[in-house]
Amino acid sequence: MLNNSRFIIVLWTALIALSSIGILLVMPYSLVTSAPLNLNQLSCNVIKPIGDQTFRIYTPSDWQANELTTFFCESVLIGSDYAHVELSWKPRENISSDDILSQQFDMLFSRPRVLNGLLPDHETFYQQGLILPPYTVYLYAHIPINRLSAATLYKRNIGLLDDKRSQSGFLIPEVELRKRGVTLDNTNTHWFHHRNDLINAFTSKSVDFIPAIGIEPELTGWPEGQRIELKTIPSAGSWYISNAVPNSIKCAASVSLLTKMRQSKPMHQLLDNTHINIDNCTQ
Structure with a gap:
């Protein structure tokens, strides 16, 4: 149950979201590093493939990258035409229109407005597979925090992400x-x-405040009096799947991700309004 809770956080930080959130599991045997991999990529081999294709995934950060990569190799894509999974992460500003036009990634995490900004007619190339619900960004503290003012942060510090497009990690706070x-x-x-480093710095008291969405495993039991709401966002974003991917894989990816996420107790209630694109599950 604990591993499930930590796994799903990756889906929000991109998430977010997203994004986002955790304890890294011991790297499974299927995770391999091979040329031309770099520090922004992970790879693994799919169990019992029947083909030799590579399934490529993009997320805005490396949050829980090991777990997501392993999940696709050891669950979602078993026995499929895909023999390998590559998960890449890089700042949002480095994603280009060419990446969308060329369908560089089979699956990617983004917000609709971001893709619209890159390519207004992106639906020609990608469909929403899993649409995540609204979420609230909080400011977490090591002290009681009834109201937020300049005095609250006097002689104290805050940790933020240096991703200037991150809603929860920079823009909203x-x-x-x-x-x-x-x-x-x-x-x-x-x-x-x-985000891992941000959370760890806070829990070790290297920083006094951080923004977070409240589903991070380290923060799920945090005292209510030591956090304050900053803003609620209409959607954490969506997982988009390339139209070049077979419908059976689109459906399997969407359903499997949502099922896995709902196994987490902190996330179950938040995911009540998560939607799957049912068109992906029709042949």
Whole structure:
């Protein structure tokens, strides 16, 4: 149950979301590194494939990348035409229109507005497979926090992601804090490349505040009085699947991901409004 809770966080941080969230499991035997892999990519071999194709996945961050890669190799794609899985992560600003036009990835995590900005007619190339519900971004603290003001952060620091397009890790806390008269600068802000590092810095008390969405395993039991709501976002985003992928795989990927996510107790209620594109499950 614990591993399930930690696995699903990757689906929100991209998530988010997303995004997002955790304890790394021991790397399974199927995870391999081989040329031309780099620091922004993981690869694994699918169990009992009947073909030799490679299934390519994109997420905005490396949050729980091992778990997602392994899930597809050891569950979703077993016995399929796909023999390998490659999961890549890079900042959102490095994704281009060419990546969408060429269908570089078989599955990717994004928000609709981001894809619309890259390519207005992106539906020609990608369909939403799994549409995630709204989520709330909170500011977590090591002290009681009844209201947010400049005094709250006086002589204290905050951890943020250095991904300037991250809603939960940068944009929302930056904007909401400014509304409350809090100015962030290099004297009170610590920047992190990865959400794992952000969470770990907070739990080890290296930073006093961090933004989070409340489903991170390390924060699920956090005292209510030590967090404050910043903003609710209409959608955490969607998993998009290339139209070049067979419908059977589109359906299997969408259904398997949602089933896996709902096995997590903290996530089950939040996922009540998650939608699967049923067109992917019709032949």
